[in-house]
Amino acid sequence: LKANNARSLWHPMTAPSDSLNNPPTIITGASGTRIRDVDGHEVVDGVGGLWNVNLGYSCQPVKDAIAAQLDRLPYYSIFRGTSNDCVIELAEELRAFFEPDGLTRAFFTSGGSDSVETALRLARQYHKIRGEAGRTKFLSLKKGYHGTHIGGASVNGNANFRTQYEPLLPGCFHIPAPYTYRNPFNESDPERLAQLCLQALEDEIAFQGAGTIAAFIMEPVLGAGGVIVPHPSFMPGVAALCRKNGILLIADEVITAFGRTGAWSGSRLWGVQPDFMCTAKAITNGYFPFGAVMIAESVAQVFETDESGRAAIGHGYTYSGHPVGAAAALACLAETKRLNVIDNATARGAQLFDGLMRLKDKHDVIGDVRGGKGLMLAVELVGDRASKSAPPKAQPGQVQAVAYQQGAMVRVSGPNVILSPPLVLTAEDATVILSALDAGFAAL
Numbered sequence: 001l002k003a004n005n006a007r008s009l010w011h012p013m014t015a016p017s018d019s020l021n022n023p024p025t026i027i028t029g030a031s032g033t034r035i036r037d038v039d040g041h042e043v044v045d046g047v048g049g050l051w052n053v054n055l056g057y058s059c060q061p062v063k064d065a066i067a068a069q070l071d072r073l074p075y076y077s078i079f080r081g082t083s084n085d086c087v088i089e090l091a092e093e094l095r096a097f098f099e100p101d102g103l104t105r106a107f108f109t110s111g112g113s114d115s116v117e118t119a120l121r122l123a124r125q126y127h128k129i130r131g132e133a134g135r136t137k138f139l140s141l142k143k144g145y146h147g148t149h150i151g152g153a154s155v156n157g158n159a160n161f162r163t164q165y166e167p168l169l170p171g172c173f174h175i176p177a178p179y180t181y182r183n184p185f186n187e188s189d190p191e192r193l194a195q196l197c198l199q200a201l202e203d204e205i206a207f208q209g210a211g212t213i214a215a216f217i218m219e220p221v222l223g224a225g226g227v228i229v230p231h232p233s234f235m236p237g238v239a240a241l242c243r244k245n246g247i248l249l250i251a252d253e254v255i256t257a258f259g260r261t262g263a264w265s266g267s268r269l270w271g272v273q274p275d276f277m278c279t280a281k282a283i284t285n286g287y288f289p290f291g292a293v294m295i296a297e298s299v300a301q302v303f304e305t306d307e308s309g310r311a312a313i314g315h316g317y318t319y320s321g322h323p324v325g326a327a328a329a330l331a332c333l334a335e336t337k338r339l340n341v342i343d344n345a346t347a348r349g350a351q352l353f354d355g356l357m358r359l360k361d362k363h364d365v366i367g368d369v370r371g372g373k374g375l376m377l378a379v380e381l382v383g384d385r386a387s388k389s390a391p392p393k394a395q396p397g398q399v400q401a402v403a404y405q406q407g408a409m410v411r412v413s414g415p416n417v418i419l420s421p422p423l424v425l426t427a428e429d430a431t432v433i434l435s436a437l438d439a440g441f442a443a444l
């Protein structure tokens, strides 16, 4: 397995030469919050798969629901005149769940990038139906991550995810993210920084012309960009600017929906009602590739009252509404509520955040600790604390390797060591993660 893994498989977001020189850890089994590799080494999964395995790996009701649905109806399309019962039931369930947020319709996809693409496309169509075809541009945050399709890549804030695929969608502009550790304003106070970023957004809207902008897309807590938690005033401020200027607000909740931040969604955490909410990942917890875009009642009304035919939804996938994915999602939603993982995410998140702050006192390689909202945390490594210089390239990878040997899988993204463990994490698991990281930082 180890010798052959780079010969026939390209690993995403990895240089093929890396897979040859530095073979990946091959996972062959998992149960609860633990994963096991090909050598039989077992560790706590500090990253929950890829921010998605909220309920852990042994969720029997989800496995049972998938098996039962496979027996009953493994697939039927929901295209042009056909539907399936399981996906209708899921849409009703999600409607009940998200109605307090003003979101009443569901459009199903097979993952996060598909959900983002869906929202971008429907946002443009919404403006066309309303006779504002000039609204085509998209705004987003500089450190935001929105997936890999050409639309999503165009709104990605990190240029590393964009430049290789240029030319991208024209008319996408990125404004500074409320990232207190480093920002162009040199402002470390979260509230003042939020105001400065909002001013930058207002200026960009004026510069572009409000009537040219279709939507603003943001993650309520930025994930891949290094777990950036905005000040509570930020997202409501964005929502107000969008509303004032006729711009749709797309909440990219591919990571944050279904409990990760210690709230049911990031939008609910900040008290914002978005026009579209992109979800995927934890909607099926890794048990099936699936996603959903929730759509505001006010947006749905525009599509549903248009009699000119312009509202025909020309968007959809073979797997929009896969019944097995829908069965998995229904079971995951029920388990997420039954196990009260939201409260556990808050408690374990606080334990990890406090522990990381203590590690910061001990290890000079830690520049910044971010989190404080559920089980989304990051440690930013530095070469030098005073100048906040970037760490030597090998260091973050070394933290991951040592922590893994000491019992915890953590993930490295640029200078950041990221934690996003299952929401069913125990206090003991959290202790294992912290001591494994302590060893990892000490090794530097």
Ligand code: PMP
Binding pocket: 111, 112, 113, 114, 116, 145, 146, 147, 148, 219, 223, 224, 252, 253, 254, 255, 280, 281
């Ligand atoms: N949006 C966000 C916020 C994400 O974190 C991700 C994936 N990490 C995506 C979109 C893309 O999702 P997927 O990888 O399922 O296509």
